[in-house]
Amino acid sequence: MSAGQDDKTPSRLERLRQGLRRSREGLLGRISGLFGGATQSVDWGEDLEAALIQADLGPGAAARVVEAVRGSAGATAPSWEGVRETARRILRDILASPPGAAGPGVARPRVILCVGVNGGGKTTTVAKLARRLARDGQRVVLCAADTFRAAADEQLRVWSERVGAEFIAHRPGADPSAVVFDAAAAALARGVDALIIDTAGRLHTQDPLMRELEKIVRVVGRQIAGAPHEVLLILDATTGQNGVNQARQFLAAARVNGLVLTKVDGTARGGVAVRIVQELGIPLRYLGTGEGPDDLVDFDPDDFLEGLLPSAA
Ligand SMILES: Nc1nc2c(ncn2[C@@H]2O[C@H](COP(=O)(O)OP(=O)(O)OP(=O)(O)O)[C@@H](O)[C@H]2O)c(=O)[nH]1
Numbered sequence: 001m002s003a004g005q006d007d008k009t010p011s012r013l014e015r016l017r018q019g020l021r022r023s024r025e026g027l028l029g030r031i032s033g034l035f036g037g038a039t040q041s042v043d044w045g046e047d048l049e050a051a052l053i054q055a056d057l058g059p060g061a062a063a064r065v066v067e068a069v070r071g072s073a074g075a076t077a078p079s080w081e082g083v084r085e086t087a088r089r090i091l092r093d094i095l096a097s098p099p100g101a102a103g104p105g106v107a108r109p110r111v112i113l114c115v116g117v118n119g120g121g122k123t124t125t126v127a128k129l130a131r132r133l134a135r136d137g138q139r140v141v142l143c144a145a146d147t148f149r150a151a152a153d154e155q156l157r158v159w160s161e162r163v164g165a166e167f168i169a170h171r172p173g174a175d176p177s178a179v180v181f182d183a184a185a186a187a188l189a190r191g192v193d194a195l196i197i198d199t200a201g202r203l204h205t206q207d208p209l210m211r212e213l214e215k216i217v218r219v220v221g222r223q224i225a226g227a228p229h230e231v232l233l234i235l236d237a238t239t240g241q242n243g244v245n246q247a248r249q250f251l252a253a254a255r256v257n258g259l260v261l262t263k264v265d266g267t268a269r270g271g272v273a274v275r276i277v278q279e280l281g282i283p284l285r286y287l288g289t290g291e292g293p294d295d296l297v298d299f300d301p302d303d304f305l306e307g308l309l310p311s312a313a
């Protein structure tokens with residue numbers, strides 16, 4: 001559950017379908033040709049597994065799908081419809097299996113921390129989240145805890161005006177935890193509904209920067225009970241499986257409890273959603289489907305599969 005409740009409207013589903021178009025065409029193109037033809041390969045299992053891996057679903061999911069298809073097909077060669085339905089069932093299982101993050105809840109201010117590698121879409125996602133909360137009539141403070149990259153604070157300030165949120169920043173080069181401290185104090189004093197913290201992009205290998213994230217988590221937790229309530233790891237779909245390896249270090253340092261997959265529009269690698277959920281064991285909360293402030297879709301396994309591997313194509 002999350003802030004936006006209107007994700008089932010046709011336009012949002014259509015946006016998701018549009019965003020997943022290249023991923024869907026890639027996946028369908030790879031696997032539909034393997035089945036149903038007159039000359040079915042005896043190695044269909046291996047071919048199917050390879051096709052699923054090429055579509056970025058990951059080796060674990062690919063093996064599970066093939067095993068299930070073998071199981072349900074028995075001695076006969078599977079039909080394309082059978083493969084598709086079995087694959088949908090297994091993928092749905094994977095996507096829906098991590099326990100969901102806490103819902104909107106009663107925490108006030110609710111603190112959302114966004115973390116991830118450089119250029120993944122953190123700042124844009126912060127703005128998109130603020131936009132939907134503001135639209136629901138909530139008061140939101142944005143915190144520019146990216147004091148590292150020049151002009152990062154200006155980028156967030158511009159977004160804050162666009163989406164109707166308040167804004168707290170320090171000078172470039174300031175201690176990010178100090179900005180977070182001030183933003184949390186401001187959020188409490190002003191009695192706002194939500195505080196969303198944007199952080200600098202960092203690599204999982206940059207130990208001091210990972211410690212900095214731990215400090216941000218500690219600082220805000222001391223000021224606001226239970227904070228950060230949501231720690232969202234922002235992952236870029238276009239980087240495919242590399243992103244999964246980079247992600248692990250963040251889980252420990254920042255207590256990540258939700259994933260956001262950005263840039264699913266315009267990539268053929270949307271299938272990586274399956275892989276990240278399976279390998280990280282953390283629920284996927286949102287998909288980024290464009291650069292605009294409204295291009296954020298609540299992740300729903302059924303909607304997602306309808307976009308990636310429709311039941312009838
Ligand atoms: N197509 C598309 N572009 C996106 C999406 N999300 C972000 N972007 C673009 O990706 C680029 C980087 O986005 P930012 O939000 O600045 O990324 P960041 O993680 O804050 O980057 P750093 O702060 O430099 O680490 C920008 O050009 C965004 O417009 C998305 O869902 N779809």
Ligand SMILES: [Mg+2]
Nearest residue numbers: 122123146152
């Ligand atoms: Mg940024």
